[in-house]
Amino acid sequence: xxxxxxxxxxxxxxxxxxxxxxxxxxxxxxxxxxxxxxxxxxxxxxxxxxxxxxxxxxxxxxxxxxxxxxxxxxxxxxxxxxxxxxxxxxxxxxxxxxxxxxxxxxxxxxxxxxxxxxxxxxxxxxxxxxxxxxxxxxxxxxxxxxxxxxxxxxxxxxxxxxxxxxxxxxxxxxxxxxxxxxxxxxxxxxxxxxxxxxxxxxxxxxxxxxxxxxxxxxxxxxxxxxxxxxxxxxxxxxxxxxxxxxxxxxxxxxxxxxxxxxxxxxxxxxxxxxxxxxxxxxxxxxxxxxxxxxxxxxxxxxxxxxxxxxxxxxxxxxxxxxxxxxxxxxxxxxxxxxxxxxxxxxxxxxxxxxxxxxxxxxxxxxxxxxxxxxxxxxxxxxxxxxxxxxxxxxxxxxxxxxxxxxxxxxxxxxxxxxxxxxxxxxxxxxxxxxxxxxxxxxxxxxxxxxxxxxxxxxxxxxxxxxxxxxxxxxxx
Amino acid sequence: xxxxxxxxxxxxxxxxxxxxxxxxxxxxxxxxxxxxxxxxxxxxxxxxxxxxxxxxxxxxxxxxxxxxxxxxxxxxxxxxxxxxxxxxxxxxxxxxxxxxxxxxxxxxxxxxxxxxxxxxxxxxxxxxxxxxxxxxxxxxxxxxxxxxxxxxxxxxxxxx
Numbered sequence: 001x002x003x004x005x006x007x008x009x010x011x012x013x014x015x016x017x018x019x020x021x022x023x024x025x026x027x028x029x030x031x032x033x034x035x036x037x038x039x040x041x042x043x044x045x046x047x048x049x050x051x052x053x054x055x056x057x058x059x060x061x062x063x064x065x066x067x068x069x070x071x072x073x074x075x076x077x078x079x080x081x082x083x084x085x086x087x088x089x090x091x092x093x094x095x096x097x098x099x100x101x102x103x104x105x106x107x108x109x110x111x112x113x114x115x116x117x118x119x120x121x122x123x124x125x126x127x128x129x130x131x132x133x134x135x136x137x138x139x140x141x142x143x144x145x146x147x148x149x150x151x152x153x154x155x156x157x158x159x160x161x162x163x164x165x166x167x168x169x170x171x172x173x174x175x176x177x178x179x180x181x182x183x184x185x186x187x188x189x190x191x192x193x194x195x196x197x198x199x200x201x202x203x204x205x206x207x208x209x210x211x212x213x214x215x216x217x218x219x220x221x222x223x224x225x226x227x228x229x230x231x232x233x234x235x236x237x238x239x240x241x242x243x244x245x246x247x248x249x250x251x252x253x254x255x256x257x258x259x260x261x262x263x264x265x266x267x268x269x270x271x272x273x274x275x276x277x278x279x280x281x282x283x284x285x286x287x288x289x290x291x292x293x294x295x296x297x298x299x300x301x302x303x304x305x306x307x308x309x310x311x312x313x314x315x316x317x318x319x320x321x322x323x324x325x326x327x328x329x330x331x332x333x334x335x336x337x338x339x340x341x342x343x344x345x346x347x348x349x350x351x352x353x354x355x356x357x358x359x360x361x362x363x364x365x366x367x368x369x370x371x372x373x374x375x376x377x378x379x380x381x382x383x384x385x386x387x388x389x390x391x392x393x394x395x396x397x398x399x400x401x402x403x404x405x406x407x408x409x410x411x412x413x414x415x416x417x418x419x420x421x422x423x424x425x426x427x428x429x430x431x432x433x434x435x436x437x438x439x440x441x442x443x444x445x446x447x448x449x450x451x452x453x454x455x456x457x458x459x460x461x462x463x464x465x466x467x468x469x470x471x472x473x474x475x476x
Numbered sequence: 477x478x479x480x481x482x483x484x485x486x487x488x489x490x491x492x493x494x495x496x497x498x499x500x501x502x503x504x505x506x507x508x509x510x511x512x513x514x515x516x517x518x519x520x521x522x523x524x525x526x527x528x529x530x531x532x533x534x535x536x537x538x539x540x541x542x543x544x545x546x547x548x549x550x551x552x553x554x555x556x557x558x559x560x561x562x563x564x565x566x567x568x569x570x571x572x573x574x575x576x577x578x579x580x581x582x583x584x585x586x587x588x589x590x591x592x593x594x595x596x597x598x599x600x601x602x603x604x605x606x607x608x609x610x611x612x613x614x615x616x617x618x619x620x621x622x623x624x625x626x627x628x629x630x631x632x633x634x635x636x
């Protein structure tokens with residue numbers, strides 16, 4: 001005890017000066033070193049953890065090398081054709097050989113001009129049959145024509161021995177959609193339907209990791225989703241590029257206005273429920289791993305003039321499913337008069353909620369844990385979801401949690417960053433399937449199932465009653 | 477005896493307090509150094525109160541911003557090391573207090589101010605920055621580093 005006195009700093013003990021530095025001084029000085037060591041150890045652990053998290057986040061995909069070149073043609077160079085073209089221009093080893101569009105003075109010229117800029121020597125065609133006759137070394141065709149043309153274009157291309165990427169909806173009638181499936185089977189050629197979310201890394205991550213492997217949200221009982229879009233004027237056209245009535249008639253259009261706005265016309269397109277809803281209802285079937293048993297729907301042309309908008313501008317739909325875990329109900333709405341809250345799909349299970357959307361701007365993947373669910377620390381460590389974000393009560397609130405309210409759940413993010421054009425992974429999947437290195441993510445049968453599901457909505461609105469799906473309906 | 481024992485315990489308590497504050501400063505500095513392109517802009521931009529004009533000007537002026545960011549990152553790191561090692565402890569403590577004063581003036585917690593970078597917990601005027609500041613004041617005016625720390629040797633070598 002006597003030498004404890006030496007331990008204390010000078011001020012608290014004596015005023016001696018000129019003391020020599022002894023061994024004890026060194027020891028007590030060095031006491032800080034283990035603390036620094038501990039800090040270094042903790043820091044290094046954290047750096048490693050962050051690195052591992054980052055690696056799973058980016059998927060660490062190896063850039064492809066030694067891919068064979070594919071020769072392709074685009075049939076239909078309108079708005080959607082342009083979207084696909086721009087996505088394909090970002091994919092290596094793709095050689096554009098030909099483009100076809102009936103609007104030769106406008107869409108065709110524009111597409112050929114763009115591809116020329118990228119050093120593709122492409123031929124332009126008005127008639128796809130001429131294209132098929134003359135272009136002999138094609139590997140694949142991309143079809144982005146109006147829905148009512150899909151069947152004829154796809155079937156003829158398949159029968160010409162080409163692999164086909166066909167935009168959704170497969171067709172505007174099930175009969176014609178069926179003919180595509182049969183042609184794909186008969187020819188043995190690849191057919192990918194353009195439900196591009198099927199190849200989106202975020203959706204694949206949610207399906208494979210969050211739903212299938214980790215079962216994080218538990219049993220899904222309800223689903224809701226929407227595509228809300230702001231009012232849009234009818235599409236016009238530069239008058240000097242008007243197509244002659246005779247030519248329009250030859251290709252199935254009554255007028256230039258109808259040619260530009262075909263999506264709204266019965267017999268040509270399917271309206272917003274098909275244009276927008278189809279993509280998301282496809283996800284319902286995929287994530288629920290089921291086909292609906294029945295559908296209830298209400299809709300109508302409530303806002304736009306009926307003469308130019310034959311299909312419903314508003315549709316509200318409930319699908320009834322029997323999933324492996326039990327019954328599930330899925331609501332979907334599409335409306336075209338107010339774009340607030342955009343578009344997303346929301347899966348609600350007894351252990352959590354998954355909100356996802358293709359959009360990079362909003363709803364790019366959030367997952368909420370129910371307070372009573374088992375903790376998700378393992379999945380956070382594995383990088384399946386981000387660490388939770390604290391849900392703060394608004395400081396202004398005077399509301400007190402009462403017994404009917406449950407505590408708001410933690411929010412996690414789906415940690416998949418995706419900054420490519422939306423259609424790029426789906427097109428890449430198609431091209432790699434041709435090369436034999438991948439399986440198609442949306443083959444004919446899957447596209448057909450979705451067509452059956454979605455086209456029934458328009459029928460149900462028209463019928464004004466609940467319609468049942470016959471399980472055989474989904475099969476061919 | 478009793479007094480000695482309690483003196484020693486006080487010293488241990490102060491050393492522990494000093495090292496914890498040091499750890500916190502060090503990690504605040506290192507974490508920012510490890511983030512590529514970390515900048516003080518976000519924090520400065522949401523400044524409230526009478527000095528908000530100056531802080532926003534710092535955030536808006538790229539040359540000033542980069543100096544402020546660097547000073548902050550390296551300052552935090554150096555102060556943290558100083559406090560853990562007990563090296564130039566008094567200088568490190570006052571520097572830490574100065575930094576915390578600047579942080580508090582930048583984002584004072586007065587009634588009716590709302591910040592978009594959320595804070596955990598509930599505070600009325602006094603937040604953890606102020607508590608840490610007070611704790612550093614204790615460290616600055618006591619001599620824990622002459623008990624455990626590099627200052628023990630420095631003091632012995634250089635005292636007159």
